[in-house]
Amino acid sequence: MQGNPTITAAEIARLAGVGRAAVSNWRKRHTDFPAPVGGTAASPEFDLAQVEQWLREQGKLPELSPADRLWRQLTADGGNPAARLADVGAYLLARQRGEQPAEGAPTGLDQLADEHGVQVAFDELWQRFAAPAPGRPRPTPDDLADLMAALGAAGGGTVLDPACGSGGLLRAAVRAGCTGAYGQEIDEPLARLAGAWLALREVVPGEVHTGDSLRTDAFPGRTVDTVLCHPPFGAINWGQEELSHDPRWEFGPVPRTEPELAWTQHALAHLRSGGLAVLLMPPAVASRRAGRRIRAELLRRGALRAVIALPAGVAAPHGVPLHLWVLRRPTPDAPPPARALLVDAADGDLDRVLATWRAFTAAPDTPVDEPGYARAVPIIELLDEEVDLTPARRQPATGLRESAKHLVSTRDRLAALVTELPRLIPQVATGPDETAAPQTVSITDLIRSGAVQLLGPIRATAEDDSTGPDDGPVVLTVHDVLNGTDASGRDTGRLGQQIPVSVGDVLVPMIARQLTARVVTTGGPLLGRNLYLLRPNPAALDPWFLAGQLRTSTNEKQASSLSGTLRFDIRRAQVRRLPLDEQRGYGTAFRQLDTFESAIRQVTELGAELVRLTADGLARGALTPDELGR
Numbered sequence: 001m002q003g004n005p006t007i008t009a010a011e012i013a014r015l016a017g018v019g020r021a022a023v024s025n026w027r028k029r030h031t032d033f034p035a036p037v038g039g040t041a042a043s044p045e046f047d048l049a050q051v052e053q054w055l056r057e058q059g060k061l062p063e064l065s066p067a068d069r070l071w072r073q074l075t076a077d078g079g080n081p082a083a084r085l086a087d088v089g090a091y092l093l094a095r096q097r098g099e100q101p102a103e104g105a106p107t108g109l110d111q112l113a114d115e116h117g118v119q120v121a122f123d124e125l126w127q128r129f130a131a132p133a134p135g136r137p138r139p140t141p142d143d144l145a146d147l148m149a150a151l152g153a154a155g156g157g158t159v160l161d162p163a164c165g166s167g168g169l170l171r172a173a174v175r176a177g178c179t180g181a182y183g184q185e186i187d188e189p190l191a192r193l194a195g196a197w198l199a200l201r202e203v204v205p206g207e208v209h210t211g212d213s214l215r216t217d218a219f220p221g222r223t224v225d226t227v228l229c230h231p232p233f234g235a236i237n238w239g240q241e242e243l244s245h246d247p248r249w250e251f252g253p254v255p256r257t258e259p260e261l262a263w264t265q266h267a268l269a270h271l272r273s274g275g276l277a278v279l280l281m282p283p284a285v286a287s288r289r290a291g292r293r294i295r296a297e298l299l300r301r302g303a304l305r306a307v308i309a310l311p312a313g314v315a316a317p318h319g320v321p322l323h324l325w326v327l328r329r330p331t332p333d334a335p336p337p338a339r340a341l342l343v344d345a346a347d348g349d350l351d352r353v354l355a356t357w358r359a360f361t362a363a364p365d366t367p368v369d370e371p372g373y374a375r376a377v378p379i380i381e382l383l384d385e386e387v388d389l390t391p392a393r394r395q396p397a398t399g400l401r402e403s404a405k406h407l408v409s410t411r412d413r414l415a416a417l418v419t420e421l422p423r424l425i426p427q428v429a430t431g432p433d434e435t436a437a438p439q440t441v442s443i444t445d446l447i448r449s450g451a452v453q454l455l456g457p458i459r460a461t462a463e464d465d466s467t468g469p470d471d472g473p474v475v476l477t478v479h480d481v482l483n484g485t486d487a488s489g490r491d492t493g494r495l496g497q498q499i500p501v502s503v504g505d506v507l508v509p510m511i512a513r514q515l516t517a518r519v520v521t522t523g524g525p526l527l528g529r530n531l532y533l534l535r536p537n538p539a540a541l542d543p544w545f546l547a548g549q550l551r552t553s554t555n556e557k558q559a560s561s562l563s564g565t566l567r568f569d570i571r572r573a574q575v576r577r578l579p580l581d582e583q584r585g586y587g588t589a590f591r592q593l594d595t596f597e598s599a600i601r602q603v604t605e606l607g608a609e610l611v612r613l614t615a616d617g618l619a620r621g622a623l624t625p626d627e628l629g630r
Contacts, residue, residue: 005076006038006045015051015072016060017557030058048076066112067124068569073106074125081136082166083189085129089196092118096200119200126197129166131511131567137190138316139165140230140280142529145172147350148228151306151326151357152278154178157225160270162213163263167194169228174203178226181206184218214262215239219270227270227277230315231263234282238262251297255290264325265294268303271329280315281323286389295387299379302336303327306360308343308353309391321346323391326357337364339376342391349488371395404622407613414606417599424599426592440574443534443550447571451540454571455499455533457510476501477528478509481518484598487525499527504543506534508550508570515556515568517547519594532570545583548590549575 007015009023016022027033034051036044055061074084087102088109094101096118113121130139140148145168149155155177161169164183167190173181181204185191188210195208209218238259243249248269254262260281267277285291286307298304306326315322330336341360345353356374360366368376377394388394446452475489501507505520510530527533534550536543549555555573578586617623 005048005073007048007051007076008039008043008045011076012046012051012055016055018060030054048073065569065571066108066115067121067128070106070108070112071125071128073108080189081129082187082193085125086189086192086196088125089122089193089200092122093196093199096202122197122200128567129193130168137165137187139168140172141315142168142172143350144280144310144314145169145228146175147354148278148280148324149173149176149178149226150354151324152226152228152276154226154228157275158182159226159228160219160222160224161228162217162219162266162270163229163231164191164194164208165230166190167197167208169230170194170198170206170208173226173228174198174201178204180204180224182219182222182224183208184211184213186210186212212239214243214266217266223270223272223275225272225275227267227275227279229263229267229277230280231260233260235259251301251303252294254294258285258288258291258294260285261291261294264298264327268327268329271327273329273331275329277325277327277329279325279327281325283309283321283323283390285325286323286391287386289386292385292387295389296383298327299340299382299387300336302330302334304340304389305337306341306343306357307389307391308341308357309346310350311346314350337379339364339367339378340382340389341368341374341376342389342394343374344372344391344395346392351488404617407610407617407623410606410610410613414603414610417603417606421596421599421603424592424596426589426596428589439577441577442571443573443575444571446541446575449540451537452546453535453537455535456527457530457532458497458499458527473498474525475528476507476520476525476531478512478530480528481507481509481531482512482516484518484594484601486522489528499533501525501527501533502535504536504538506536506543506547506550508532508534508568510570511567515551515573517550519543519547519591534570540580542580542583542587544587544591544594545578546575548586548593549573 009027010020012023013020032054034046034054037047039045052061074088075081088106091101091105091109092113095113109121112124116124129136148169149159149172152159154173157178158180159170159173159178159182161167161173161181161183164170164185165187167183170181170183181198183191183194183198183206185194185208191208191210198204198206198208211218236256236259240254240256240259240262243262244253248265249262251265251268254265260279264277264279267279271277286295295304304325305328306324308324308326310322310324312319312321326341341357343353343356356368356370360368360376364376366376368374372395375391375395382389382394443452443454447454474487476487477489480486480488500523501520502523503520505523506517507520507527508515508517508531510532534546536546550570550573556568614623618625
């Protein structure tokens with residue numbers, strides 16, 4: 001594993017929730033501050049255990065969960081987090097199999113495994129590894145991975161991911177109920193990590209190999225029911241020269257500038273007849289001239305069945321609206337299909353994408369024409385000079401009458417909301433002593449005193465999705481909480497436990513760009529994954545006061561993890577000590593602020609929609625400047 005972990009001054013600052021200058025002052029003013037044990041004079045490193053002990057004695061160390069403390073040990077000295085976590089996985093796997101584990105396990109690992117079991121212990125650390133952090137590979141987000149597994153009908157069959165990274169798509173396949181999971185990854189620590197997760201699960205047979213799938217395929221000749229892949233984008237040296245006559249290129253030789261089309265044909269080569277592949281692709285692959293011959297051949301032979309444009313931000317790089325390609329291994333002697341599905345879901349939701357795909361596969365010869373969203377395009381129409389498969393460029397135009405009605409409705413709603421904004425601004429005044437430090441209490445202490453109950457966050461299970469995408473109870477998701485919208489998810493059998501939310505509960509996402517707290521105003525939905533649920537005792541704590549206190553910038557620093565500011569342990573947050581009647585007064589102001597924030601969000605969305613509709617109308621001639629004036 002590793003020796004004594006070390007920590008830099010910047011990491012000490014994040015550990016204590018202070019600035020770098022504070023750490024520098026501590027070193028100067030406190031003779032008992034731990035001495036450096038490594039690094040350089042300009043960037044010294046300190047023993048993590050000594051620093052934690054000093055901070056604890058000074059009352060400057062926020063309370064950490066055992067998993068957070070263990071993760072801090074694994075990453076404190078700047079080593080490779082994937083390699084460290086893979087070592088942990090190997091240690092826990094040996095324990096699970098009754099073998100003698102290797103020596104050198106981090107302090108606290110055995111205790112965590114004894115209390116929660118080896119799988120839960122590994123998953124707790126895995127969640128911290130998966131949180132965004134500088135220099136760390138970003139796994140395919142769970143929601144997107146689950147969509148890809150559903151599009152590829154991964155449940156009930158064998159699955160391969162030839163560029164599996166740390167195993168995000170393989171985990172989605174296991175959640176979907178696959179019968180075998182196989183992967184290959186060029187990065188050795190990531191491959192070990194993905195393999196450790198599969199081995200610890202013991203749910204389905206599987207294996208992960210290290211190596212370059214294009215140059216050295218670890219599964220030659222093996223076919224599977226589903227291939228899921230998030231290939232590396234824009235690779236230059238992917239082996240084009242040495243693989244120029246590779247038998248996998250049955251849909252055409254791959255140009256050097258089209259590595260993603262090499263991964264496409266590699267995926268098809270591993271599919272059984274009728275099997276499905278789903279690949280996450282950069283949008284340029286749908287239109288680059290160098291790849292048009294391969295795209296045309298994929299269409300002619302019925303291999304490419306759908307291209308789906310996703311909203312920007314669903315996966316890294318987050319500013320690019322990526323595409324999903326859905327492919328099917330052609331069945332011998334079957335006539336090629338007449339249409340391919342193109343979906344522009346850049347402004348839509350992922351549940352609608354899956355429903356559209358399933359409707360199309362159920363009746364592939366039935367026209368699909370949803371203006372601005374989806375179209376089943378005749379193959380002959382796509383086989384023009386460019387073979388451009390960008391969904392937005394092949395959608396049916398919205399009728400002029402419908403566009404005009406939408407524009408007028410949007411304009412009227414925006415005007416009414418803007419007029420209402422001044423009334424919604426909360427009225428506040430300066431307090432009697434704004435310089436006095438408020439007396440606070442941590443969420444942990446509130447839990448101990450019975451003032452609040454903490455539920456969640458819950459994890460997904462690896463059980464089969466037996467109820468279907470549109471069945472089951474409604475679930476509040478992280479997206480719903482962040483955007484202040486109604487519950488949009490469904491429990492499809494993957495929630496580890498079912499916790500109904502109640503009016504007055506306070507929900508906080510565990511992973512987000514900033515600390516957010518929402519008060520539940522309509523009970524009934526289930527608590528979704530990666531959400532904390534705080535249930536205040538109404539005789540001790542006002543929910544709106546609690547939510548307003550939680551979302552401060554101070555708590556965002558206090559509750560965020562060392563690995564970045566995007567992961568929160570809400571138990572470390574602080575709340576002011578106030579009598580219940582004063583809490584309610586502040587709670588009313590926080591509730592007004594929440595209403596104002598919601599209105600501002602709607603103004604932003606409606607304004608952007610009005611700009612788009614007006615620009616489209618002017619560009620098409622459906623609107624003229626005179627008509628805008630009137």
